[in-house]
Amino acid sequence: MxxxxxxxxxxxxxxxxxxxxxxxxxxxxxxxxxxxxxxxxxxxxxxxxxxxxxxxxxxxxxxxxAPECLDLTLSPEEAASGITRTARIGGRNAVFRIPPNVTSGTTIAAVGDENLQARIIIHADTEEAAPSASSGGLTAFIDEFASAAPAARFAAWLRKARSAA
Structure with a gap:
């Protein structure tokens, strides 16, 4: 552990x-x-x-x-083909690369951080499942990750305010 x-x-x-x-x-x-x-x-x-x-x-x-763990729900098709999922654990963003033919109960570490882990759960009915990378989950993660820090946004606002005066 x-x-x-x-x-x-x-x-x-x-x-x-x-x-x-x-x-x-x-x-x-x-x-x-x-x-x-x-x-x-x-x-x-x-x-x-x-x-x-x-x-x-x-x-x-x-x-x-201590490792933090969450449950990721996959459809049987996603489990068979493999998928990349993003999740937020304890205020941190994580990317999970789920290999093809994964089984229910498998624990996978996040990319780049072994303390963030996900336990795979496979359900035939996954309407409540987290969004897949193809449905915008990865895009939303990248947008949030790449957004400017509050200090950078404030500095940009100050520069605009001076140029307008």
Missing amino acids: WADDPDTRAALAALGLDRGASLAQAKAAFRKRAFALHPDTGTANRTALSELAKIIRAVRHLERA
Whole structure:
């Protein structure tokens, strides 16, 4: 579940967990250790406080590194031919390239970001399914992704306002 990087391994070790642990298990281990180390419930010494700070950093790192997952619904035709889908997960845009002959329950990582994942669900009736790339979903994604930042739009507005005066 977790990426194999030194920071994540250290965070899991600080909480006494192995790589197969979920974020919920990490949070439960954090609460248990934090309760034991917190100055209000035990003795406040430097060792306990530094250990508390260490597990706080560990759980914060794991929260940031935890993969986010969503369900993508496909028709049997889309699953057989393969398709590119766009989605918004946690305020971030993601592109998923779904290979041909994918099966229901398969998990696919977003292009360029392994922490964004989609679980494929194949339904014969997909009228409520997300739009396909051919129906404008990809175009809308590109338009949003390529739109100017608010600061750039404001600067352009200022330039227009000066030229009009």
